[in-house]
Amino acid sequence: MHNKTIAEISRDLAAGTYSSEEITKDLLTRVSKLDKDINSFITVTEEQALSQAKAADANRAAGNASAWTGVPMAHKDIFCTNGVLTTCGSKMLSNFEAPYDATVVTKFNDAGAVSLGKLNMDEFAMGSSNENSFYGPVANPWDKDRVPGGSSGGSAAAVAAGFVPGATATDTGGSIRQPAALCGVTGLKPTYGRISRYGMIAYASSLDQAGTITHTAEDAAMMMNVMAGFDAKDSTSVDRDVPDYTATLDNSIEGMTIGLPTEYFRDDLSADMQQQVRNAIAEYEKMGAKVKEISLPNTHLAIPAYYVIAPSECSANLSRMDGVRFGHRCEDPKDIEDLYCRSRGEGFGEEVKRRIMVGSYALSAGFYDAYYKKAQQVRRLIKNDFVTAFNDVDIIMGPVTPTPAFKRGEKTSDPVEMYLEDIFTIALNLAGLPGMSVPCGAVNNLPVGLQLIGNFFDEARLLNAGHKFQQATDWHLKTPTGI
Amino acid sequence: MEWEVVIGLEIHAQLATKSKIFSGSSTAYGAEANTQANAVDLGLPGVLPVFNEEALRMAVKFGLAIDAEIGMKSVFDRKNYFYPDSPKGYQTTQLHHPIVGMGHIDIELENGESRRINVTRAHLEEDAGKSVHEGFDGMSGIDLNRAGTPLVEIVSEPEMRTAKEAAAYFKKMHSIVTYLGICDGDLSQGSMRCDCNVSLRPKGQEEFGTRTEIKNVNSFRNVERAINTEIQRQMDILEDGGSITQETRLYDADKDETRSMRSKEVENDYRYFPCPDLLPIIIDQEYVDAIKATLPELPDAKKARFQSEHGLSLMDAAVLSSDRQLADYFEAAANISGDYKIAANWVMGDVSAALNRLEISISELPVTAEQLGRLLSLIKDNTLNNGGAKEVFNALLDGKGTDGAEGVDALVDSLGLKQVSDTGAIEEIVAQVLADNPKLVEGYLATPEEKRGKAMGPFIGLTRKAAKGVNPQVVMDVLKQKLSEL
Amino acid sequence: MALDQDQVRKIASLARLQIDDNQISEYQTNLSNILHLVDQLAAVNTDGVEPMAHPLDAVQRLRADVVTEENQREHFQKIAPATAEGHYLVPRVVE
Known part of the structure; x- marks a missing residue:
């Protein structure tokens, strides 16, 4: 049962092939047997999952079932879940039972989904390898010595390992697309503002975006149908109609113009990787798409701009973690300053502390213009690159990562080297555009992802293009060899 | 040396909205600790602010009342500092793009003249919670009911020259915000609080002297007293050849002295930047005009x-x-x-x-x-x-x-207070009074003409005693008549 | 830009982060490397470019002034490190 997609489970439940309780139990058993080697879950909410599953079965029996009734999934541990531990991968929140549900969580609960628990992640979503979690690193199901990517490494690994057919995730600089690529699953980061951020613990508010990790584009569309939409509790949420994302999956892509950015196919992309991505593009050409070379000239500035903006925002966002109202508090603080410094010093890991310090420095008196303001100006230049490009093309494609999954520990000594991992993904967050990673090949038996970049609110087109590719190829059906 | 005093005030006025500036919690005063602090006010992980339309309307109303430029685009910034009554570790405020720009008010001086004081700006921000230091066994208790109450901070130009002028300015602002109905003006509950910036400079010198800021003065009288005390303190230091330290001070009304706030001595670097959880507030002339039409007579x-x-x-x-x-x-x-x-x-x-x-x-x-x-x-x-x-x-x-x-x-x-104005009835009473008091009448008649007015007094008293509510003017007229007839 | 150790200490204190002395030099190196990475921005010509704070250049939405919240003190304080009589407790702060 564990390799079924959301769409298949939804159909099976409707057909009565098995009950929600049966598949929930089956997956919980799989998690308890196999996750000790993967470490994708921080918290398994077995009891709650079973009661949700029973309720779903009862609802179905009563004739009240929709597409999601009884379908199992899990949440990245960045989404607040009422009464359930919500750690954000941090010691700081290792005792934080959120007193409310995130809007995304409420939506899945209301849709009748069954949540198996909370998924591992880089601490406060800062990282590209899931080695920054207080709960330990996550292993890549394709090769347990390798990283699953990050920060949504638990979500990607859990789907790849067949623990859940779909998981929520978040993407601030590539945190959905990069782990999806490294784990051979499908990851969608929608347009900024498409999904509510309420109850999603903030890393960098103007970049953070919730999204999905699934096996297929079709499943991503099904998750989007639940998650997307306006939320009055989030000022940055966009009040705009939500289409039925499953309705346009099969549209023809004949005549679609694909832009290939010159800057994404240079030396920093190995020949092997290039080949896989080029093969995928060729597949699209076979389906009648046209290809056009484009330029995104400010691509090389995305990482520097990001590492001013994201740390600056996070330095303020994480100030509320002060040991006063919730979370970790140090033993016997001698005064209020001691309480702050030690609680935060003990509660945060190295990478989080580094980013808070970079942000505090960039915003400090005398440096604001040189760093923050400058980065915001560059951010506009980067966005303008895309706006110009989308005048000529319908969709942009390229690699997700420069290499397949790397070995654990390989990039931990130098933070900057780790940052470069996000070179192809980070610009979209700065621009606010939607992006998707679709399995498109393998290098040394490790999955490779194809990145699809859409115009603002063009998620339906990405899902359509992803689905058509998955109808023509079987990369998304490959199962990990390491588990 | 002759010194010139330079005073500028920053007034915080709590806006009289029902709910908080960024959450649906009540702003009512006096509730039990932390019963009006929801997830947003507590700064729990994951929560987000949404701006209260009434706070905006009130701030614009204030701007119009002081004839100020209205910020058609205003932006919320984060002011970063750690303090337990500031739950998010930053205060949401407006630095570069305030809702209200340069305006002015006129204050009345004691000599009956009025003086114009310019207002630099007024911006929207959130109030902090309160720390309680008594009753927690050596600890401090934090109550966040007040956290997130909307404030306008009104910043004056440093144009006041005496403590009296400063008090008059504070009073005038109080009068304006209560007229507008945007603040209940209750000083004892902290609905309006005043920070006073005070410095001295030799008369004729252009450059400002080093200033101190007296925090949270909460009565008209104390504004005047605190500033006068601070002026005297600074003058004593300067006359002795000393120099003023730029610092924040507190006014102790019981001792009538200001003292340095040590906790604020640590140099602050507030690291302001635009709040990414809130978007720019854009208003148009139509919106402003509609508010203008609701302004009361000021x-x-x-x-x-x-x-x-x-x-x-x-x-x-x-x-x-x-x-x-x-x-x-x-x-x-x-x-x-x-x-x-x-x-x-x-x-x-x-x-x-x-x-x-x-x-x-x-x-x-x-x-x-x-x-x-x-x-x-x-x-x-x-x-x-x-x-x-x-x-x-x-x-x-x-x-x-x-x-x-x-x-x-x-x-x-x-109470039988209706005044008797009927001359006939009063004539009867007066006749009776005169008849009952022959000795007084005798004395009256013996009084020289020019002093008779005063001598009439006892008859008036007796008449009014005899009949409550008689019209004194009619009594006087009748008495005069009757006495002259004697 | 390279930071010296005093700057690292100052930033840590500004951000209320206790850093052990034996870690200062590691932070110094890593933070300096990160700042070196972002220093590339300095060379970019951004004359006349409006800073971009939000991806969508959208406008703030307004909320009606209505009290929607009920008292949930007990629920919220269950997860607090220390409370008494409805207050959050911290080491004494005196002004």
Whole structure:
């Protein structure tokens, strides 16, 4: 049962092939047997999952079932879940039972989904390898010595390992697309503002975006149908109609113009990787798409701009973690300053502390213009690159990562080297555009992802293009060899 | 050396919204600790702010009232600092793009002149919670009910030169925000608080001296006292050849001294940047014009109108227009009676005395404007004399009588205060008084002509004693007549 | 830009982060490397470019002034490190 997609489970439940309780139990058993080697879950909410599953079965029996009734999934541990531990991968929140549900969580609960628990992640979503979690690193199901990517490494690994057919995730600089690529699953980061951020613990508010990790584009569309939409509790949420994302999956892509950015196919992309991505593009050409070379000239500035903006925002966002109202508090603080410094010093890991310090420095008196303001100006230049490009093309494609999954520990000594991992993904967050990673090949038996970049609110087109590719190829059906 | 004092004020006024600036929690004062602090106010992980439209409307209203530029695009910034009453570790405020830009108000000086003080800006921000230091066994208790209450911070230009001017400015701002109904103005509950920036410079010097900031002064009187104390402290230091340290100070009203706030000595670097959880606030002229149309008559306009329309003196008009409710009360009573001078005297006299004695506000006064108006009408048509009117007024204060103008009439009747103005009846009483007091009459007649006016006094007293509520003027006339006939 | 150790200490203190002395030099190196990475921005010509704070250049939406919240003190304080009589407790702060 564990390799079924959301769409298949939804159909099976409707057909009565098995009950929600049966598949929930089956997956919980799989998690308890196999996750000790993967470490994708921080918290398994077995009891709650079973009661949700029973309720779903009862609802179905009563004739009240929709597409999601009884379908199992899990949440990245960045989404607040009422009464359930919500750690954000941090010691700081290792005792934080959120007193409310995130809007995304409420939506899945209301849709009748069954949540198996909370998924591992880089601490406060800062990282590209899931080695920054207080709960330990996550292993890549394709090769347990390798990283699953990050920060949504638990979500990607859990789907790849067949623990859940779909998981929520978040993407601030590539945190959905990069782990999806490294784990051979499908990851969608929608347009900024498409999904509510309420109850999603903030890393960098103007970049953070919730999204999905699934096996297929079709499943991503099904998750989007639940998650997307306006939320009055989030000022940055966009009040705009939500289409039925499953309705346009099969549209023809004949005549679609694909832009290939010159800057994404240079030396920093190995020949092997290039080949896989080029093969995928060729597949699209076979389906009648046209290809056009484009330029995104400010691509090389995305990482520097990001590492001013994201740390600056996070330095303020994480100030509320002060040991006063919730979370970790140090033993016997001698005064209020001691309480702050030690609680935060003990509660945060190295990478989080580094980013808070970079942000505090960039915003400090005398440096604001040189760093923050400058980065915001560059951010506009980067966005303008895309706006110009989308005048000529319908969709942009390229690699997700420069290499397949790397070995654990390989990039931990130098933070900057780790940052470069996000070179192809980070610009979209700065621009606010939607992006998707679709399995498109393998290098040394490790999955490779194809990145699809859409115009603002063009998620339906990405899902359509992803689905058509998955109808023509079987990369998304490959199962990990390491588990 | 002769010194010039330079004073600028930053006034924090809590906006009278029902809910908080970024959450749906109540702003009501006096609730049990942390019962009005929701997830947003507590700064829990994952929560987000959404801006209260009423706070915006009130801030724009204020800007229009002080003739200021309105920020058609204003932006919220985060001001970063750690303090336990600041739950997010930053305060959401407006630095570069405030909702209200340069404006001005006029203050009245004691010599009757007025002076224009420019207002640099006014911006929207959230209030902090409160720390309680007593009763927690050496710890501090944090109450976040107040956290997130909307504030406008009103920043003046450093244009005041005396503590009196500063107090007058604070009073005038108080008057304006309460007129507008955007702040309840309750100083004892901290609805308005004032930070005073004070510096001295040698007279004639252009450059400002080093300033200190006295935090959170919360009464008109203390603004004046605190500034005077601080001026004296700085002058003593400067006269001794010392220099002033730029710092934040607290005013201790009991000791009448300011002292340095050590906790704020650590150099702050607030690392302001635009709040990424909130978007720019964009308003248009139509929005501003609609608010403009709702502006009430403001204190200065009312003062001028009381002088021109009702013939009040500048002083009376200034006193009566300083508080909107008082002004409304006065005008309602005066309109009923048709006599603005008597009404002014009563409101500034007996009414104000009663408010002070009972320590209540005009809205809590048991005597309604309608009742006072009726009372004044009865004085005017000679139904009541002044003494009788006071008796009725005091009875109403004591809660006697029924509601409305009828209540006044009923009291006049039941207390037997209706003035007798019927000459025939008074003639009878006077005749009786004269007949009963031959000795007094004798004494009167022995009094030289020029002193007889005064000698008439005892007869007036006796007549009024014999019949309560006689019209004194008629008594006087009849007495004069009768005595002259003797 | 390279930071010296005093700057690292100052930033840590500004951000209320206790950093052990034996870690200062590691932070110094890593933070300096990160700042070196972002220093590339300095060379970009951004004359006349409006800073971009939000991806969508959208406008703030307004909330009606209505009290929607009920008292949930007990629920919220269950997860607090220390409370008494409805207050959050911290070491004494005195002004």
